[in-house]
Amino acid sequence: MIDRSLLTETHLPDRPGESAVPDRVRAIRRRMALAILPPLPSPRLGTITLLTHQQQAAARLLRMLAWHRGALLADDVGLGKTFTALAVAQRYQQVHVLAPAALVPMWQGALLRSQQAHITVHSLHRFSRRTPPPVKLVASPTTGAGPHPLIIVDEAHALRNPSTLRYRHLAAAVAGCHVLLISATPLHNSPRDLHALFALFRGQQADTLRPDVLSSLIVRRDQALTHPRTPRAPAGRREQTTVSGAIRPDVHTHRALVVPQDRRTLDLLLALPAPLPAHDGAVAGALIRLGLLRAWCSSDAALAQVVTRRIQRGSAMRDALHAGRHPTNAELRAWVLGDDGGTEMQLGFPELLVQQTAPDMTANGKPPLVLLDRHLEALRLLRDHHAATAQADAVRAAMLRTVRERHAGVSVVAFSQYSRTVQALYRALSDIAGVGLLTGSSARIASGAVSRTELLEHFAPRAHGRPPPPTHQAVTLLLTTDLIAEGVNLQDAGVIVHLDLPWTYALRTQRTGRVARLGSRFRVVHEYRVQAAAAARRALRAETRVARKAALTARYVGGIQSGWSGSSRVAVSAADVTSQWLNCLDSWMQDAPVAPQEDAPWLAVQTREGTACTALVLTTVADGHTLLALMQHHGRWRVSSRPAALLRVAEMQRQATPLSAPSGVDAHAWGHRICRVVHQWHVRQNARRVSGLSAHAPNPDGPPLAPAQRRAMAWLLRIVSALSTVHRQQYAHAIAAARACIEHAYGTAAERALTTWMQTGPSDPTRQLLAWREFDVLVRGVPTVSTRSRETVAASSHSGGDVLACLLYIGVTGESPP
Template identity: 30%
Template sequence: MHFAPDDGLTLGTRVLVRGHIWTIVGHTAYGDCASISLRGCDGDNDGRTQTILTPFDRVLPAVRPISLHVVGRRRLLHHVRSVGSQAHPAAGLRTAAAAAIDIIPYQLEPAMAVGAGATRLMIADAVGLGKTIQAGLILSELAARDESFRAIVAAPAGLREQWQQELEHHFRLPSVVADAAWLARAVRHLPPDVNPWALPAIYVASLDFLKRAEVLKPLEELTWDALIVDEAHNATLGTARRAALHGVGVRARRVVLLTATPHTGDSGEYDALGRLGACGDEDVPIVTFRRTRERIGPGPRRRTTMLAVRLSPAERRMHRLLDDYTTRLAGGAGSRARLAAIVLRKRALSSAASLAASASRRLALLAGAPVEDTRQLALPFSDEDPLDDEVRDEMLAAPGMADAALERALLTAIIQAAACAAEGESKIRLLARLLTRTGEPAIVFTEFRDTLTRLQMALADAGVSTLALHGGQSPAERGAVRSVFNATGSVLLATDAASEGLNLQSRCRLVVHYELPWTPSRLEQRTGRVDRIGQRRRVHEILLVARDTAERMVLAPLAARARRARSALEHTSRVLDLLTESRVAAAVMDGESLPGDPSADGEPPASPWEGAAIAEADRIGLLRHLHSSTSKLQPYSDVVVCGPVRRGRVREVVAVYGTELVARGGRVEHTEVQGVRAAVQAEIPRTAAALRAWAAAWLGEEEPRLREQFLAGISDRLTDIAAGHQEAVAALQRRERAIAAQFSSVARDLVQAGLFDRRAIRASEARRRVSRELLEASEVRQTGLSNASELTPRLRLLALILR
């Protein structure tokens, strides 16, 4: 590998600009110009920062002869530490050392994969293993490399502020919560021809906001450096969410999907999730990371307790009547009637009062009451669709038994029995005693909003103050509840739909499942709100199980089986994937057996970045130590010479070199610091001036040979590093070409001009203009990638150590 002299405009180079000496601290190429960030190092500009554009500003190397600076061992140690703390390998992470996170090797793997050229990733770790941190690392690394970085984070509406806070707290990354109010302000203040999403930033928007046609259109007029999709399993086939995310994803250079439940038992859905953001016939498979808590092993283990609830005679009678009715209903009617039977069974296991409400509503619907859509309609530019934690009329309105009079009689008996049972529900009494005795913050989960409301009133009567989190609240209201709970600790009542993705571990370690969900993976989602990275105490989850019901005979064994799978298997998700709600419903309603454990499938393959991530974590730990033990003084720009402890005879000289691999545009892709030894026999003079003269003479005679020896030892390794860099750039070039191929479409440009209306022609011309601009920008970017693929090594002498 050929080494070039150190005269390029690379990071760390001293340059002469506008009559002053500056050090280059940042460099971004834009085709026909470049942005260069400078830090002053002259007498008049020391400490100042400035950004210039070339070729509009003239930049000259500040050429001067090498000078030698004689120092003691203490200053030498400072110098080497300062230089070493600024070094970074090509495959390493540049921002992780400064991030406010614990360095855990597996969390570094996705960012390292992106650095190696991966363009589409799925982080499918188990709940609570820090998927947000891993995505934040990716954003931090990409933003550090590009001043014009533009990314979008698509998340449930209730998680937008949480994303913004974590990006700022952990990575000092500012972000914009992009909602209807922000969009209105941007449109009002920007010129009419400026796309409000075009400015460089990290935008955090809700999944449902992005799918609005008025919002999606300007998004598709841009390309994105990264798209992060949180809770990506919500982008199911045939939905507007998926269509919108895919539309943005095919314009994003990197697509990162975050989900703890990538597979819901439907192989078609799983395959479609893996294709989200794939351009056309792009055959590059998505890179998937799937780690379980048992494999990672952070924090104390969880303790699970099942509390059997003895039902009252009234409750047992209610369940017997309901079992008889739902067996008749599900056995002789169609699929819609079966759905109504399943809903009634779930309602009975949730609360007697909830069953009474649903049975009464079904009786009214069968009598001819109109079907009402109780869901709140989404307003234009709404940030969130209504959350599903209520029972809708269409679930209960299906025609039922052939004997209508008998069905009415059965429903009437169920309503009466449920009303009687609701006067003193056994689960509510047990829950009140449990919360009173524990006396610490807790989260109580239920599936239905009306059950939550009943619990809130009953616990208030028992003297237990509570907070509520449900789908009837706006994202801002839910955010306020989350903040109060995390700040003060209390008892939080939450529905599943309203609590997805929240971090609630700061003050809470107790989770109570008021009823068992019919999807075992939901147990993990619930407990994962507190059993996650950052939890320092043992987490306790308590399952309230009604005796002599399907909850005890089917759901409780199912929950225990999922818990054993989590403890015993590395591939927990494969067990839970087979236990879908439809299969569980068949087990509850018809007594069907559930599928066996897929233990024969074996463990998923280890990540190819696992070993490299461990080494990188060690390097980052060393960097943090260097940063903490190094003073704020800048390293010497001269070659440092350090004599022996005692003046006298010297037997060895250690030459410390800094090696860089520099792209054609000036970006330094790889730096390292190493030393090489040379044997000498010399008497060292006692004064600093004489020592400097001796070192200068030795460098003139011996350093060329020593440099050649050093280069021979590192040339092959640098060649391998450059080859890996070229592979990463080639992957980015392929993605860039795949994105650009979609910009020009003949079909959408064929328009039929109206005789008196030229709107179609104007719209077509606007689309062509946008496509042309995107293609031109893509060509510039591909040229920049071509320039970045070739690396030139540079070598600089940093220090001479005499021993």
């Protein structure tokens, strides 16, 4: 409770010109911020100097890892997530980094700069093999390392599909470890992407988490949140270099560049009849038309290549049907090779290589050859008409020339999903000096073929730590596929061009993030989109799909940019709200007096216009401190510790109109009423925790046990209930160890082990209670004796409830506390 001597009434000044916020109020806010904000790590990391937002993110991640054993760093692309993760890693004795093979050299270079020799880098692709890779991620007892190694997973969105071998192998490898996931675009298609990532350390519990609870596992900031006081650059201004690369440049999206297209080609695409599927395939006429549309919206060359391949495949199927065989998809891929010129190569005889006989009739009652010939005839008609009318690629090349001339002296990078699009535009722009080509199979400049690394160093020497290349080798226009859309630094460029619309909002974000990132010398990065004609876009409906996925990203992860979402409104996620609230606390730290008085009161009561009464209260909980937002509604107090409520009350108090103190306001009575409300809230939360509604949750709003853990607890209860009193005392240690095992069984691999453990035969209760020790993933999850003792001491300490500071705003109508 609060000392009566601290109940001091504080009113805002009447005289104009005085500060609107008294020093004592700012001192109380500073006390609240100091209690809630985690301490920042050192800004020095080897030869690296961390920026403030990186220190803040590292501090939050360390707290999340201690509470939840896992966290997701989802800062916007280009904000330095690698260095933030390394700042977290320096607090651990054993660290493993799992990154895509293309990013392993980048991580190794960052480790050299951070001077952390205890970190090991592994290729994430090694977990895609049939046999798990021999990667030891858990410390042995002789290493002296702590019980929880740290596993950092870069580009974690590659694990969004839990049915893959990569996911299953990695889930088993990280069991019992702290997991730090890194991805600026963790959500690609649906919220299941996020659930799969969080299941690595939360298990099935991740499927039931609300968006506001998910925000407690996500650290996500964009440019506006990391530099809230930095004035934004005007959208229409020209390129302007920055003095320092500590601020991520703004992105100015220009109006789309629309390419005219032939309407007859679109009609032939939409009228294309369904093909004959392979023996193990299904009828996919709509998907094939969708694929052809996507290629046509990228370039004429891409459509020509896709149509040629479809004709080659159909011709191979026709030869097999004439031989009385019906090949599978795998047999077609292994049997037929085609080059881009339209020729085909048959690698064997269908009578020998294909086992399945051809059917006499298809499901719709027509001979298979009739369906196939009709599809091939339509494809050849489309190919011939398109070859005679295709002119859009020349328009695309002219658009690139115009963009390059408009931004003279600035490097330009152009992305496409299709290698044929990139190759066609490279040939069309071959008369321009400084054009480079990069696809999955080749890298070229005007002088000939080069390696991928050499091409990127010629295009972005500053980003790769290289001196500028000779003038005749410099690349100022890079045409590339999405091969380098992730994990590559191209800050030397100031213009990005989307030659086709990415299929997901995440891919668009990754493309832009190659250029708009920390270290750029530009204040503004210009973004252009090359769009197909309106009729083709309506048929493809790609923009609708991207907008839907962008809205999901905004709801669960963070805000989106207007112009790509289908709406000018920028959505705010729960993770964004949390970051805004922490920024508010940080501003309180900076606005507070440099040397606040020691005898400053901990209760400040202020009057304002309006009828609602609000309060921000700093109170103790079992594991530290928490801030509560109190708001009076129809005579009753609503209490919440969620960031959205805290931010709302803080904003209401900030916008309050100051008034003189009205007579009759009893600060003592109001203070004691607030204390009673806070005490009642703690009583309810403690009851909730004891009843198991928030079992093993670090804070009262934390998630409960996962469904698999609850089932295991019920199974353990049935076993213990069947024992006699003597046997319960005899097996007390085994029962306690089994309960601890279930409580700490986090993650998908651990839940699978729990299910196997519960299938142990009921013949011997002792064997059932101790069988969990046969599962390595369960043994790794159980904390050491010293850790359990610390948790027991923390749980047995007082459950909190003391009010340490309170900032109360009273409406002018409230003369006495309700």
